[in-house]
Amino acid sequence: MTRYIHFPLNEEIRSIGGYYKVLEEGVLDFEDKKVLYALKGAHVETSCCGSGGMGLVSVPGYVTSWKSSTSDDGYPVSEVKHITDLEARKRIQTQLKQRFPYIEVFDFD
Amino acid sequence: MVGIRSYGGYVPRYRLNRFLVFGSMGWINPANMLNAQGEKAVANFDEDSVTMAAAAGADCMTGFDRSEVGGVYFASTTAPFKERLCANLVAGALAAGEDIRTADFGNGLKAGTSALMAALDAAAAGTANNVVVSAADIRLGKMGSVQELMFGDGAAAFMVGDKDVIAEFKGSYSTGYDFVDHLRGAQAKYDRQWEERWIRDMGFDQFIPEVVNGLCEKYGVAPGDFDKVVYPCYYGGARKAIGGKLGLDPEKVEDNLQAVIGDTGAAQPLMMFAKALETAKPGDKILLVSYGSGCDALYFEVTDNIKKLPSRKGVSGYLERRAELDNYPKYLAWRHMVDVDTGLRGEEMKWARWSMIWRSHKAILSLEGTKCKACGTVQFPPQRICVNPKCGATDEAEPIVLSDKGGTVASFTSDLLSATINPPAVYGSVNFKGGGRFVFDFTDCTVEDLAVGNPVDFSFRIKHYDEIRDITSYFWKAIPA
Amino acid sequence: MSEGIRDKVVVLGMGCTRFGERWDASPDDLAVEAFTECIEDAGIEKKEIEASWLGSHIDEINIGKGGNFLGMALKLPLIPVTRTENFCASGTEAFRGACYGVASGAYDIALALGVEKLKDTGYGGLPDSPAFGQMQVAIGPNATAPGMFAQLGTAYSAAYNVPMEKVKQAMAHISWKSHQNGAKNPRAHLRKPIPEEKIISAPMIAYPLGLFDCCGVSDGSACAIVTTPEIAKKVKPNQELVKVKALQVSVSSGEEALYTDWDGAGMLTTRRASTKAYEEAGIKDPRKEISMMEVHDCFSITELATMEDLHISEKGKAPDDILDGFFDLDGTIPCQPDGGLKCFGHPIGASGLRMLYEMYNQLLQRWEEDRLVKNPKFGLTHNLGGVPNQNVCSVAIVGL
Numbered sequence: 001m002t003r004y005i006h007f008p009l010n011e012e013i014r015s016i017g018g019y020y021k022v023l024e025e026g027v028l029d030f031e032d033k034k035v036l037y038a039l040k041g042a043h044v045e046t047s048c049c050g051s052g053g054m055g056l057v058s059v060p061g062y063v064t065s066w067k068s069s070t071s072d073d074g075y076p077v078s079e080v081k082h083i084t085d086l087e088a089r090k091r092i093q094t095q096l097k098q099r100f101p102y103i104e105v106f107d108f109d
Numbered sequence: 110m111v112g113i114r115s116y117g118g119y120v121p122r123y124r125l126n127r128f129l130v131f132g133s134m135g136w137i138n139p140a141n142m143l144n145a146q147g148e149k150a151v152a153n154f155d156e157d158s159v160t161m162a163a164a165a166g167a168d169c170m171t172g173f174d175r176s177e178v179g180g181v182y183f184a185s186t187t188a189p190f191k192e193r194l195c196a197n198l199v200a201g202a203l204a205a206g207e208d209i210r211t212a213d214f215g216n217g218l219k220a221g222t223s224a225l226m227a228a229l230d231a232a233a234a235g236t237a238n239n240v241v242v243s244a245a246d247i248r249l250g251k252m253g254s255v256q257e258l259m260f261g262d263g264a265a266a267f268m269v270g271d272k273d274v275i276a277e278f279k280g281s282y283s284t285g286y287d288f289v290d291h292l293r294g295a296q297a298k299y300d301r302q303w304e305e306r307w308i309r310d311m312g313f314d315q316f317i318p319e320v321v322n323g324l325c326e327k328y329g330v331a332p333g334d335f336d337k338v339v340y341p342c343y344y345g346g347a348r349k350a351i352g353g354k355l356g357l358d359p360e361k362v363e364d365n366l367q368a369v370i371g372d373t374g375a376a377q378p379l380m381m382f383a384k385a386l387e388t389a390k391p392g393d394k395i396l397l398v399s400y401g402s403g404c405d406a407l408y409f410e411v412t413d414n415i416k417k418l419p420s421r422k423g424v425s426g427y428l429e430r431r432a433e434l435d436n437y438p439k440y441l442a443w444r445h446m447v448d449v450d451t452g453l454r455g456e457e458m459k460w461a462r463w464s465m466i467w468r469s470h471k472a473i474l475s476l477e478g479t480k481c482k483a484c485g486t487v488q489f490p491p492q493r494i495c496v497n498p499k500c501g502a503t504d505e506a507e508p509i510v511l512s513d514k515g516g517t518v519a520s521f522t523s524d525l526l527s528a529t530i531n532p533p534a535v536y537g538s539v540n541f542k543g544g545g546r547f548v549f550d551f552t553d554c555t556v557e558d559l560a561v562g563n564p565v566d567f568s569f570r571i572k573h574y575d576e577i578r579d580i581t582s583y584f585w586k587a588i589p590a
Numbered sequence: 591m592s593e594g595i596r597d598k599v600v601v602l603g604m605g606c607t608r609f610g611e612r613w614d615a616s617p618d619d620l621a622v623e624a625f626t627e628c629i630e631d632a633g634i635e636k637k638e639i640e641a642s643w644l645g646s647h648i649d650e651i652n653i654g655k656g657g658n659f660l661g662m663a664l665k666l667p668l669i670p671v672t673r674t675e676n677f678c679a680s681g682t683e684a685f686r687g688a689c690y691g692v693a694s695g696a697y698d699i700a701l702a703l704g705v706e707k708l709k710d711t712g713y714g715g716l717p718d719s720p721a722f723g724q725m726q727v728a729i730g731p732n733a734t735a736p737g738m739f740a741q742l743g744t745a746y747s748a749a750y751n752v753p754m755e756k757v758k759q760a761m762a763h764i765s766w767k768s769h770q771n772g773a774k775n776p777r778a779h780l781r782k783p784i785p786e787e788k789i790i791s792a793p794m795i796a797y798p799l800g801l802f803d804c805c806g807v808s809d810g811s812a813c814a815i816v817t818t819p820e821i822a823k824k825v826k827p828n829q830e831l832v833k834v835k836a837l838q839v840s841v842s843s844g845e846e847a848l849y850t851d852w853d854g855a856g857m858l859t860t861r862r863a864s865t866k867a868y869e870e871a872g873i874k875d876p877r878k879e880i881s882m883m884e885v886h887d888c889f890s891i892t893e894l895a896t897m898e899d900l901h902i903s904e905k906g907k908a909p910d911d912i913l914d915g916f917f918d919l920d921g922t923i924p925c926q927p928d929g930g931l932k933c934f935g936h937p938i939g940a941s942g943l944r945m946l947y948e949m950y951n952q953l954l955q956r957w958e959e960d961r962l963v964k965n966p967k968f969g970l971t972h973n974l975g976g977v978p979n980q981n982v983c984s985v986a987i988v989g990l
Contacts, residue, residue, distance in 0.1 A: 460724075523737075
């Protein structure tokens, strides 16, 4: 089981090379399970040898408990189960792609 | 006996659903709804007529020794250069040697059959044998035009020789007319066409029957004698009408692949011919007709040798290798039909430095590396001093062509920061079969298609396109096998 | 039999600018800033410097070619200036030149200065210059550094059968540690601690590297003045002397890029340079004897692999050491006590000297309590330039 901390949406999380924001979080009904996904935008400004921007959907896993605890900083925490089945990933990606047709990168890892 | 010794085909992996195009552009030209059926094959962002001709040529060479090749003819109306012989690029990609005949044929949709006839005539005359003829086209129609929906990209290639032919060349008949239905001026990027009824009724419907009848009269055969008949014609009704006029059994008329590829210009009749040969039996008579500024008609008879031809991908094999391009603007960007922003980094210039390219042209065009005579280690790019730390021999290397060796993925990544018109850039280390390692760009795949240890083939592709100077540079990339 | 450089050269003084996006500063400003601190620290006059070496990587938009920049910026009195360029090792190469100048007896006092000014390209990151020549442009992949280093992660996971999840956790800990350390450092480019969860959930840039696994590029300069032990004792009779123990460089032979033996899970150059450096410094067991390190963490995976390449962690065991806190500021061998490339910043030509600046000041116990490494004896610095399969590595050891 992996902990997923629900950081506030639209907050700039900054490193030296750039920053990212979680723009949207949601739960997808998939077969008999609930899949947590997050739409993120990143701007890479000054990373060693590269710059650019990207949007992606990350898929932390199947929801096993929803906002059942709180992190040290006081943010709600859910528990998710990592999705390892490659066929399931493909089917989830197809569903998410319909919702986010402009997204090229779906990150399950 | 002169004729076809081998054939090959190529269809790019990406297919664009015509309705997707119509969905974006139907507003300007609603009548296009009728043309928005099926899908068209579109060249990847790093493909053009030269790379597709090279791919079809390589398919054609399957099972043949490249040292046999006596010439390379390239046919296209979309050659990337007006001055620079593209046949030399194709010959380089085939590692066909340099003491051979090379020529480009272009400027008309008959260019493919004209090149084929030139090769057949040379073989008959004994002046050049085993000439590889490769035709490819990647024509553009304006956004919202009927041509945009009509045209597709692809290539076909044949090796023409005077022995062991799979299809004997029995003869030809040609016409040449300054009949203009489609045209492009020397500076024009997009096709322009006169009205459809003109093309259909005064073009196809008149010139194709004329050339077929001319050939039949010349060689004492009837159209109905042919087992397979190849002729291009975009318009379904007109295609049928021509067949009816000639008294052809519709079963014997080859499909024009409009629903799955589109009109591939100079390559169109040759792709249909290559596909016809896939299922041809000894004794089959085949009629090949091209159309555009007149017609060429060629008459072949299939021999027993066709049973011995090593298997190849062919047009059908490449048709099966398919991925949907579900993004119409991406197609526009790939074809440089719209200006897209790849960032300031993307504006850094990639000069083609000709003296350097000439010095290394065999490495660049033929993926030619070196093999150490002392320890047998293969290395790319060519090395003067052997890279094997246990060897280190100096100037003991002999050249080795690696383009047809294949390899396996040693490591890979997908990179969202590289400046490219097709992000993310996917690249990684590839170990050549038989030794040697190099970091290649991967193409025709996404990162999901790759795993360490997976087999790859090498494909001749556009490496850079210098838009300011209109110069295309080429090199090899790896594609999942 | 060569005897190496151990204890023949002393660092007399050092200086380092604040690193960052120094829109305010020209390369001259940066060099003057670092040099002013350095010469004050050294306690000598400019005219006593007899020769100098200048490390800088990208000349095109920066300082131009040759050594003129330094002579003119610092108004050096017509003494030699030699520019060194060896990718990310350029700064350490300048230091090596100065040390060898003194050790050979050619000069009594020599200067090494590294500087990089990148913020004039109009885009982030390093300029897209043909770092490996035009032939590489013609046939090389359309690659960026993150993409090339990312492959180290996949290869490492495969070679040692360490699950990617654990590799990523270790990488996140590396970034977390650099942020923790950098936050305490007033001269660091980025001064902000960040929770590991935010690091691990950052978007992927080049699988498996996320946004927070990549260092940035910065403007900055760092500088050293070196001399003989005899002169140093006279100039600073009451101060412990920081001596140069080892200086080693190793450069790829093509074996990694073109031959098929290399597993891609670590750098052959770092393994060789560190072995030679321990030999030169007389260090038998680096895991026990090295007190602290500043290594080339261009990407957190580089730091991970480097812990093994430096023979500190056993092969396949770096993630365990990292997650155990072995390299944390309060761990056994603190690594990147100043925040590293990731948070202190990475002006290419200055980075090697910046690392030495941190080791030097730690050895002299000059820092505030909250970022002080207690009683260090040997400090190691490491630079890696280029990409994993084709690189330049330098390892330096300084100590008391």
